[in-house]
Amino acid sequence: MDRKKSIRLTRFELEIMHVLWEIGSGSVREIQERLPEKRRPAYTTVQTIVRRLEEKDAVRRLKKIGNAFIFEPLVTRKSAHHRLINELLESFGGSARPLMAHLAETGKLSLEDLKELEAMLAQRSSDASHKPGPARRDDSGNRSLK
Amino acid sequence: MDRKKSIRLTRFELEIMHVLWEIGSGSVREIQERLPEKRRPAYTTVQTIVRRLEEKDAVRRLKKIGNAFIFEPLVTRKSAHHRLINELLESFGGSARPLMAHLAETGKLSLEDLKELEAMLAQRSSDASHKPGPARRDDSGNRSLK
DNA sequence: GACAGCCTATGACACTTGTAGTAGGTTCAA
DNA sequence: TTGAACCTACTACAAGTGTCATAGGCTGTC
Numbered sequence: 641m642d643r644k645k646s647i648r649l650t651r652f653e654l655e656i657m658h659v660l661w662e663i664g665s666g667s668v669r670e671i672q673e674r675l676p677e678k679r680r681p682a683y684t685t686v687q688t689i690v691r692r693l694e695e696k697d698a699v700r701r702l703k704k705i706g707n708a709f710i711f712e713p714l715v716t717r718k719s720a721h722h723r724l725i726n727e728l729l730e731s732f733g734g735s736a737r738p739l740m741a742h743l744a745e746t747g748k749l750s751l752e753d754l755k756e757l758e759a760m761l762a763q764r765s766s767d768a769s770h771k772p773g774p775a776r777r778d779d780s781g782n783r784s785l786k
Numbered sequence: 787m788d789r790k791k792s793i794r795l796t797r798f799e800l801e802i803m804h805v806l807w808e809i810g811s812g813s814v815r816e817i818q819e820r821l822p823e824k825r826r827p828a829y830t831t832v833q834t835i836v837r838r839l840e841e842k843d844a845v846r847r848l849k850k851i852g853n854a855f856i857f858e859p860l861v862t863r864k865s866a867h868h869r870l871i872n873e874l875l876e877s878f879g880g881s882a883r884p885l886m887a888h889l890a891e892t893g894k895l896s897l898e899d900l901k902e903l904e905a906m907l908a909q910r911s912s913d914a915s916h917k918p919g920p921a922r923r924d925d926s927g928n929r930s931l932k
Numbered sequence: 933g934a935c936a937g938c939c940t941a942t943g944a945c946a947c948t949t950g951t952a953g954t955a956g957g958t959t960c961a962a
Numbered sequence: 963t964t965g966a967a968c969c970t971a972c973t974a975c976a977a978g979t980g981t982c983a984t985a986g987g988c989t990g991t992c
Contacts, residue, residue: 650979654877668939685981687940692979707939707988718888721878725888728874731800732867736894740886742864742871744907748882751907758900761890796949814969831951833970838949853958853969 646723647696647715656689657698657713657720665702665712792869793842793861798827802835803844803859803866811848811858 649657659674660666666674672686690711693699702712732738743749795803805820806812812820818832836857839845848858878884889895 652980658877681980682982683939684983688981689979691941706990709940721884721888722892724874724877725885725892728870729894731804731870736889737899738867739871740889740895740899740903741906742867743882743886744903746868746871748871748875749886749903749907751904753883753886754900754904754907757886757890757895758897758904760887761895761897761900798950827950828952829969830953834951835949837971852960855970 646719647698648723649693649696649698649715649720652689653693653696653698654720656686656693657715657717660699660711660713661717665710667705667708667710669708671711792865793844794869795839795842795844795861795866799835799839799842799844800866802832802839803861803863806845806857806859807863811856813851813854813856815854817857 655675656671659671663670663674668683668687668690671690672680672683675681675686690699694701694711698715699711699713701709703710729736729739740749801821802817805817809816809820814829814833814836817836818826818829821827821832836845840847840857844861845857845859847855849856875882875885886895
């Protein structure tokens, strides 16, 4: 087995991870500058969070440019989302139904969305022959721009 | 306007709210006893959380029986879920699609689920004439497919 | 080779969250 | 009326989080 243990990320940590997922990798300065201006924390605040992310093995130092470190994500967007969803599902008693219902009710989900999902599901189940794992594409962006 | 301001609940607070939503109202003792045995916190731990929930106006003292207070939720399950979902959606860039896709991919969602949702959505949109409010039965579904 | 300017490493602090102990009030049955 | 049993109010405390300030180390440029 793999030592993944599904790292828990806080709200703010997640925000920073999102920036990193977007840009692939970057310095503290770059991260900070990409946070929304309203409510943009001090440079050292971002630095602290990045350090904590390092401690959690959610990011790592990829290289150094000038005297600044460039960080890259170690946790994929997918796995982070996975964790969030599972936690949310627990709150819904484990079933996705009430969650979906809620989305539909609040207009977050359209009939077209459902149709497409259906198609996707149908497709997937007919794929049952190969292992589902490696077929996944989604996080592509993560390390691509080394 | 209404002073709702969407209370933020922690993991554990949420767990307790779930018990209260289930039973309608209850004492600290009743709440504690309904928490899963494995990992059931001390009586006073539950008491503390309930006190914090009171401070947040998420529950209130309904009455006293013997020397024990009976608490009832002030926040509805629906609104709490609503908040959770919205927060999750933010992490997904605001769209429900990736979330749904994830659910479908991980097998949390079946074709039948989708069919039913579709029916629901269709129904709902044809209902556009009456106010949606009082028709809601929300909390019922949660345990239905145990 | 000296200085401005940016970076890192570290320390700090208040607030939140999970967890529980203690002291003292209330109830009810014997 | 007294004691067990239960309840509340209060206190405590460590770990987690958000937020920075400071001190001191590189670097590129006159």
